[in-house]
Amino acid sequence: MTVIVVLAMIFALLALRLFSVLGRRTGHEQQQIPAPADDRPAGARMPAGEQQDGRTPAQRAAESAxxxxxxxxxxxxxxADRSFDVAQFLSxxxxxxxxxxxxxxKGDRETLKSxxxxxxxAAFDAAITERESAGLTLDNKLVRIDTANIVDARVDDGVAHVAVHFEAxxxxxxxxxxxxVVAGSLDDAVSTIETWTFSRDLRSRDPNWQLTETDEG
Structure with missing residues (x-):
């Protein structure tokens, strides 16, 4: 049991680290959402593997989302932030x-607050409090994420906002x-469709993105 708990803690730390660098480039990735082909210098050669519009298969896959x-x-x-990478952000x-x-x-307020x-x-906390007051617990499991597509992006006064449409x-x-059991079933998967917006102040040294909005559908 001790080994399982330790492994769970390690996984949580790794996941938090992943989120803290969400969208940051290391310098080895392909540039995503490139400028139109007409903006490239005249006579510029295409690296091997690029299509006629200048995009590699890897870039096409990221841009399809x-x-x-x-x-x-x-x-x-x-x-505004040359370190941003679409594929890493979506991951x-x-x-x-x-x-x-x-x-x-699980009612883990500390993780939610971070x-x-x-x-x-505040919305999550209120829902958890209401659930606890009713003596209810959730035994839920994320089966799979079918799609995660960026549907909106903007920079307002130095703050980046990226909306991701999830179907899971x-x-x-x-x-x-x-x-x-008073509701639901572990044997039947339930489809959920949501759009979550993540935001980060590009002027801050803090690399963390935070969830700033959730919408159904």
Whole structure:
């Protein structure tokens, strides 16, 4: 049992570290959401593997997860923060989605406070308090994330906001104080569709992104 607890703690620390560098480039990644091909210097050669529009297959895969209305905002974000990388951001957003849901289900206020801004945390805290007062617990599990697409991006007064549309399946069970199931089933997956907005002050040395808004659908 001690080994399991230690492994769980290590996983949590690694996940938190992943979220803290969410979207940051190391200098080895391909540039995402590049400038249009017409903006490249005349006569510039295309590296091996690039398509005629200048994008590699890896870039195409990352850009396929970006809605057209969000592309201009992402270009503005990259111009303001050259370390930002779309593929890394989406990977970190997926990890954060699972971490925040798990923390909410378990009533882990400390983790929620570290990953959410004050308003979102207050909403989670109120829901947890109401659940605890009713003597209910959630026995939920994130089965899989089907899609995670960037649907909006903008930079307002030095603060970056990126909205990610999640479609996921989860098993949801609510138990009473005796442990009896009062709602849901672990055998049936429930589809959920949400759009979460993550934000970060680009002028701050703090690399952490926080969840600042959640919307259903």
């Amino acid at each position: 970006v809605a057209v209305p969000a592309q201009a905002g992402l270009r503005a974000l990259i111009a 970190g957003a997926r990890a954060a989605y699972g971490m925040i849901l798990e923390a909410f289900w 990953l959410c801004d004050a308003d979102v945390y 399946d989860l098993s949801a069970v609510t138990r009473d104080s005796s442990g009896a």
